[in-house]
Amino acid sequence: MHVTARGFNAPEVYEIDADHIATEQDRFKRALEKTKIELDQLRDHIDDLSGEEHGKIFDAHLMILEDRTLINKVNSAIVDRHQNSEYAFYAVMQTFLEAMRRINDPYLRERAADIDDVCQRVLRNFQHDVDHDSSERPDHQHILVAYDLSPSETASIDRNHVQGFATEQGSINSHTIILARSLGIPAIVGLEGAVIDIKTLSDSILDGYTGKLILNPTQKTVRDYKKRALKKQKARKKLETLREAETTTTDGHHITLSANIEFTNELPMVKESGAEGIGLFRTEFYLLNGGEMPDEMSQAEVYSEVAREIHPNQTIIRTLDAGGDKISAEPLTQPEPNPFLGWRGIRVSLTRKALFKEQLRAILRASAHGKTGIMFPMVSGLREVREAKEVLKTAMDELTKEHVPFDPHIEVGVMIEIPSAAIMANEIAREVDFLSIGTNDLIQYTVAVDRVNNYVAHLYKPTHPAVIRLMDITARAAKKNGIWTGICGEMAGDLLITPILVGLGIEELSVGAHQLPSIKKAIRSLSHQECSEMMREILTAESSPEIAALSADMARKCYPDLLEE
Ligand code: PEP
Ligand code: MG
Numbered sequence: 001m002h003v004t005a006r007g008f009n010a011p012e013v014y015e016i017d018a019d020h021i022a023t024e025q026d027r028f029k030r031a032l033e034k035t036k037i038e039l040d041q042l043r044d045h046i047d048d049l050s051g052e053e054h055g056k057i058f059d060a061h062l063m064i065l066e067d068r069t070l071i072n073k074v075n076s077a078i079v080d081r082h083q084n085s086e087y088a089f090y091a092v093m094q095t096f097l098e099a100m101r102r103i104n105d106p107y108l109r110e111r112a113a114d115i116d117d118v119c120q121r122v123l124r125n126f127q128h129d130v131d132h133d134s135s136e137r138p139d140h141q142h143i144l145v146a147y148d149l150s151p152s153e154t155a156s157i158d159r160n161h162v163q164g165f166a167t168e169q170g171s172i173n174s175h176t177i178i179l180a181r182s183l184g185i186p187a188i189v190g191l192e193g194a195v196i197d198i199k200t201l202s203d204s205i206l207d208g209y210t211g212k213l214i215l216n217p218t219q220k221t222v223r224d225y226k227k228r229a230l231k232k233q234k235a236r237k238k239l240e241t242l243r244e245a246e247t248t249t250t251d252g253h254h255i256t257l258s259a260n261i262e263f264t265n266e267l268p269m270v271k272e273s274g275a276e277g278i279g280l281f282r283t284e285f286y287l288l289n290g291g292e293m294p295d296e297m298s299q300a301e302v303y304s305e306v307a308r309e310i311h312p313n314q315t316i317i318r319t320l321d322a323g324g325d326k327i328s329a330e331p332l333t334q335p336e337p338n339p340f341l342g343w344r345g346i347r348v349s350l351t352r353k354a355l356f357k358e359q360l361r362a363i364l365r366a367s368a369h370g371k372t373g374i375m376f377p378m379v380s381g382l383r384e385v386r387e388a389k390e391v392l393k394t395a396m397d398e399l400t401k402e403h404v405p406f407d408p409h410i411e412v413g414v415m416i417e418i419p420s421a422a423i424m425a426n427e428i429a430r431e432v433d434f435l436s437i438g439t440n441d442l443i444q445y446t447v448a449v450d451r452v453n454n455y456v457a458h459l460y461k462p463t464h465p466a467v468i469r470l471m472d473i474t475a476r477a478a479k480k481n482g483i484w485t486g487i488c489g490e491m492a493g494d495l496l497i498t499p500i501l502v503g504l505g506i507e508e509l510s511v512g513a514h515q516l517p518s519i520k521k522a523i524r525s526l527s528h529q530e531c532s533e534m535m536r537e538i539l540t541a542e543s544s545p546e547i548a549a550l551s552a553d554m555a556r557k558c559y560p561d562l563l564e565e
Contacts, residue, residue, distance in 0.1 A: 279510020
């Protein structure tokens with residue numbers, strides 16, 4: 001299976017000296033020429049294989065490389081903004097592509113895919129030709145400003161040098177920011193014009209709490225922020241003493257507090273956090289990280305490593321959740337008009353059953369090395385659950401015949417992240433061992449607000465009455481059928497919402513490792529009884545602010561110290 005990223009990754013950006021402008025423009029010219037030669041050869045090759053008709057598709061690609069307007073724009077960016085040429089090229093092309101994608105015209109969208117393809121080629125040709133002085137990159141602690149960062153780039157950020165990042169693209173519910181939160185990296189997204197407006201190496205303070213990037217701060221601001229940082233550091237140290245403490249409310253109600261991971265390099269942080277397991281391993285970031293999808297044995301190795309590390313606690317491995325805002329599972333002949341309502345999650349797995357079974361076999365192999373669970377994403381109803389379970393049964397039968405050890409009682413769960421699944425929770429609960437509410441998606445599908453669209457971000461309301469009621473339906477259905485409910489969306493890590501989650505009687509919360517200590521302290525400060533009583537009012541409330549206020553009041557009463565900025 002081939003992998004395509006939705007859009008390509010941003011190249012590094014750095015400021016060039018005035019006397020390097022000509023060199024950068026020359027690098028740009030050479031990257032274009034090299035790409036033209038490649039495309040010419042490719043066209044000739046296709047002509048030979050299948051005739052001129054097919055080779056012609058590369059003419060459109062070649063025309064893009066000769067477009068004077070684009071070339072002039074890149075050259076001006078190099079001169080005016082002192083940007084390195086690959087970045088200048090990338091930024092110009094991104095602006096152009098975004099404009100094209102916004103136009104609701106299938107022909108133009110197809111052309112956007114062509115341009116995307118050419119851009120990737122040109123960028124690759126820059127990469128073989130980097131001759132800038134790497135000493136220009138700061139080797140001291142700094143804040144990274146980029147057009148966009150992918151989740152894997154975020155995961156590999158060098159924490160010794162990068163203190164935080166700000167990007168022009170992205171939204172607070174994107175996977176890049178979810179990952180930054182898990183790793184405790186201060187970050188701001190959606191900062192329009194950041195790359196162009198901010199001069200490299202200017203003094204700055206990044207305040208991830210308020211989403212502010214303060215440039216050239218005064219001495220007083222620096223002093224204030226230093227004081228605040230010290231206070232935060234002390235508070236975190238204090239929370240570390242709770243590492244081994246039980247996650248139990250003041251009236252003895254236990255909640256399992258687990259961690260979410262995307263990459264195995266998060267494991268040390270998870271262990272340090274005192275997590276009682278992994279409630280969500282988002283496997284798509286590992287599986288679609290580039291090149292071919294890893295085969296069964298490579299997957300089994302990775303899953304087993306995680307299961308072994310976390311044992312005797314449980315590792316819940318979510319099967320591939322490709323699509324949506326994440327990487328697509330394979331190149332699509334037509335770009336999806338609404339990827340979030342498209343070929344995503346279990347829908348992909350059930351149409352690519354051989355690959356699905358391979359992943360299930362790998363997870364089952366891991367279950368012999370440590371307590372493991374399986375979870376299916378983006379389920380909309382019963383049929384998908386039953387079909388997925390059939391594939392799992394085949395995988396189990398095969399492994400049994402092959403004498404491969406696995407846990408035959410492995411827990412199988414379903415993510416409740418589509419309203420239809422929440423409404424059908426009672427029927428779904430009869431088929432599985434647990435339900436895990438994916439609030440990130442449940443919110444977007446309930447209130448019809450794309451979670452990564454900044455234009456409607458103000459309408460994305462975790463405390464919308466409909467969202468809370470769907471969560472309540474889910475938790476009740478699970479209880480009725482004797483199974484447990486977890487929450488693995490970002491709501492699980494929101495201190496202002498913890499009283500609602502305790503009140504709903506949720507048995508497991510899975511959060512970013514960095515958020516875990518404060519959520520533990522919050523739960524230990526709440527009374528389950530009081531939170532359940534508060535729910536009577538919350539479940540009849542008519543508006544999101546009303547619900548948010550009730551929960552926040554309880555949070556302020558029980559753990560004001562955790563809410564201080
Ligand atoms: C969710 O939707 O809440 C969830 C945990 O899944 P993801 O964020 O990976 O879509
Ligand atoms: Mg989801």
